[in-house]
Amino acid sequence: MWTAAHARGVGVRSSTVAVCTSYNTAAERRAELSQPSALCGRIGAGLAAPTRQPALYMLQATVAALPPGDGALSTVDDTEVPGTTGSVAEVVELVATPGRWGRRWVIVGLCFLAFMLCNMDRVNMSIAILPMSKQYAWDSATIGLVQSSFFWGYLLTQVAGGVWADKFGGKRVLGFGVLWWSVATTLTPLAAGLGLPALLLARASMGVGEGVAMPAMNNLLSRWVPVRERSRSLALVYSGMYSGSILGLGLSPHMIDILHWPSVFYIFGSLGVVWFALWSAQAESSPQEDARCCEAERTYIEASTVKRRPAQEIPWRLLLSKAPVWALIVCHFCHNWGTFILLTWMPTYYNQVLGFDLLKSGIFSVLPWVTMALAANLGGWIADTMVSRGVSVTTVRKVMQTIGFMGPAIFLTQLGRVSTPMGAVACMMASQGLDAFSQSGLYSNHMDIGPRYSGVLLGLSNTAGVLAGVLGTAATGLILANGTWDEVWGVAVAFYLLGTVVWNLFATGEQVFD
Numbered sequence: 001m002w003t004a005a006h007a008r009g010v011g012v013r014s015s016t017v018a019v020c021t022s023y024n025t026a027a028e029r030r031a032e033l034s035q036p037s038a039l040c041g042r043i044g045a046g047l048a049a050p051t052r053q054p055a056l057y058m059l060q061a062t063v064a065a066l067p068p069g070d071g072a073l074s075t076v077d078d079t080e081v082p083g084t085t086g087s088v089a090e091v092v093e094l095v096a097t098p099g100r101w102g103r104r105w106v107i108v109g110l111c112f113l114a115f116m117l118c119n120m121d122r123v124n125m126s127i128a129i130l131p132m133s134k135q136y137a138w139d140s141a142t143i144g145l146v147q148s149s150f151f152w153g154y155l156l157t158q159v160a161g162g163v164w165a166d167k168f169g170g171k172r173v174l175g176f177g178v179l180w181w182s183v184a185t186t187l188t189p190l191a192a193g194l195g196l197p198a199l200l201l202a203r204a205s206m207g208v209g210e211g212v213a214m215p216a217m218n219n220l221l222s223r224w225v226p227v228r229e230r231s232r233s234l235a236l237v238y239s240g241m242y243s244g245s246i247l248g249l250g251l252s253p254h255m256i257d258i259l260h261w262p263s264v265f266y267i268f269g270s271l272g273v274v275w276f277a278l279w280s281a282q283a284e285s286s287p288q289e290d291a292r293c294c295e296a297e298r299t300y301i302e303a304s305t306v307k308r309r310p311a312q313e314i315p316w317r318l319l320l321s322k323a324p325v326w327a328l329i330v331c332h333f334c335h336n337w338g339t340f341i342l343l344t345w346m347p348t349y350y351n352q353v354l355g356f357d358l359l360k361s362g363i364f365s366v367l368p369w370v371t372m373a374l375a376a377n378l379g380g381w382i383a384d385t386m387v388s389r390g391v392s393v394t395t396v397r398k399v400m401q402t403i404g405f406m407g408p409a410i411f412l413t414q415l416g417r418v419s420t421p422m423g424a425v426a427c428m429m430a431s432q433g434l435d436a437f438s439q440s441g442l443y444s445n446h447m448d449i450g451p452r453y454s455g456v457l458l459g460l461s462n463t464a465g466v467l468a469g470v471l472g473t474a475a476t477g478l479i480l481a482n483g484t485w486d487e488v489w490g491v492a493v494a495f496y497l498l499g500t501v502v503w504n505l506f507a508t509g510e511q512v513f514d
Contacts, residue, residue: 144477
């Protein structure tokens with residue numbers, strides 16, 4: 001039975017002990033343990049709010065597996081958690097001890113930094129393209145070609161990155177990707193000096209490296225992060241992309257002004273090499289492979305994630321036969337059409353339409369990414385809270401993604417109606433901020449429907465998303481050669497509306513594949 005001495009040993013206060021010892025029968029204990037909200041109320045100050053739900057989840061999982069009988073719960077603390085080698089007491093020790101920093105958060109933090117570098121290296125071209133186009137006398141169509149060349153390589157490694165991550169582990173694949181794209185970024189000024197074909201090849205090579213990042217990260221988090229922490233963890237990692245956009249767009253104009261445009265490629269690319277050294281020393285592909293992951297944390301992760309066998313063969317026909325997979329593919333395309341246009345063309349829009357100079361274009365391009373970083377984490381917290389309170393995962397994913405589609409659609413339609421530059425910037429900020437709710441919708445769904453194949457599923461859907469980037473970025477250049485920005489936004493809004501319909505008809509949050 002739980003005792004006061006045992007409770008002190010695992011860092012649990014006496015009120016928690018009372019919860020586990022104040023019942024006359026096992027039936028009474030089981031009844032309340034099946035009601036998380038009621039048990040949270042009884043625990044009160046026993047556990048800090050952030051640690052309650054994981055502890056309760058573990059208790060419920062164990063109680064559900066116990067045989068009936070009045071004495072069955074008398075040794076809950078020593079009971080082995082189903083499917084693991086640890087006891088409930090070990091898990092409570094993990095989640096209740098103040099100040100403990102789990103190894104899973106080291107992985108999440110390093111993925112955050114990788115995605116920050118990913119977008120820093122990607123968006124620096126959207127600023128550098130302004131002085132580069134003047135130096136090399138490029139027209140709008142050529143600018144669109146240069147901007148889209150990144151996506152040629154990015155498209156090639158989406159599915160391959162997922163397959164590699166599922167077979168060889170996310171650590172190796174993500175590390176390779178960051179190192180590859182960092183070297184390609186550093187070589188960009190040299191390639192530009194050699195001519196347009198060499199520059200296009202360098203940008204495509206950079207895309208090859210960045211293409212494996214999302215599938216590899218998805219694979220890593222599906223192994224490291226429990227379901228109840230999934231939305232906020234993904235939101236944190238993806239907010240690294242937004243932070244990278246903020247830093248890249250904010251620093252590039254000043255660096256170009258002081259050190260000239262090649263500096264952004266040399267400096268940003270070098271940071272990736274530093275990250276690779278840190279990643280090699282600190283990361284592992286799963287808790288089972290990490291000697292620094294304590295047994296209690298490993299127990300907690302194993303008990304609240306789906307067991308994954310290595311995917312030696314990918315059942316392509318089965319994957320492509322399911323409507324939720326096609327919902328992911330179609331909606332990723334619809335989402336990325338608008339997102340990548342804003343990512344690559346926003347500084348040009350500010351410069352040509354709003355009349356901002358290079359410095360102002362960079363500064364005001366930062367603001368929408370600030371709202372995205374904040375909104376992504378807010379959306380992740382809302383989504384996880386809804387799941388913990390019993391809302392179905394399907395409902396949560398559909399609500400979050402509907403906001404992620406309809407929010408940008410509404411505000412992009414207002415760009416042609418606003419009469420001031422600040423009004424246009426505000427519309428951009430609102431559009432991108434609401435778009436970030438997609439991280440708790442579309443981008444969390446691959447691990448929901450197929451944990452074992454999450455890397456491959458993300459590779460499939462992101463291939464469609466990258467195709468949208470290739471076509472959307474190039475098409476914008478062609479549209480602007482003969483048309484207006486209103487036409488550009490109109491196409492993006494049409495895809496957002498299509499995505500909303502498809503997602504709500506065919507998406508699910510339930511597991512579809514073993």
